[in-house]
Amino acid sequence: MVATLQVYLYLIFFLVIFALCVWALVDLLRRPPAAFPSAGKRTKSFWGAILGVATAVSFMSIPPPIGLGFLSFLGLLSAVGAIVYLVDVRPAVAPYNRRRGPRGPSGGW
Structure with a gap:
């Protein structure tokens, strides 16, 4: 019974990691490329590579039958x-939208 609980907790843990990576990747894809240098962060391509690899690796680390079950570390x-993307980069590029530059403090112009 305890072993079964551990297996389910392990599965949930790695599913949460995968969901976190997917969330970060989807958020990255919604941001304009010019927002990253304007906010003083690395380029969108850099973060795209980091989060793309992170998402693939996190999927591979999910235990079977959902994932492949290796590369856990x-x-x-x-x-x-x-x-790091969600805590540091996302808040810095959040004020920038696709059409215009940063929004004012009230959200308007």
Whole structure:
């Protein structure tokens, strides 16, 4: 019974990591490329490579029958890439939208 609970917790843990990576990647794809240098961050291509690899590795680390079940340690490292993007880069590029530059403090112009 305890072993079964551990297996389910392990599965949930790696599913959460995968969801975090997918969230970060989808958010990245919605941001304009010019927002990254304007906010003083690395380029969108750099973060796209980091988050693309992190998403693929996190999927491979999900235990079977959903994922492949290997690279578990790298799955943990992929969470680090997604967390750094979501905590540091995303708030910096969030004020920029696709059509215009940064929004004012009230959200308007």
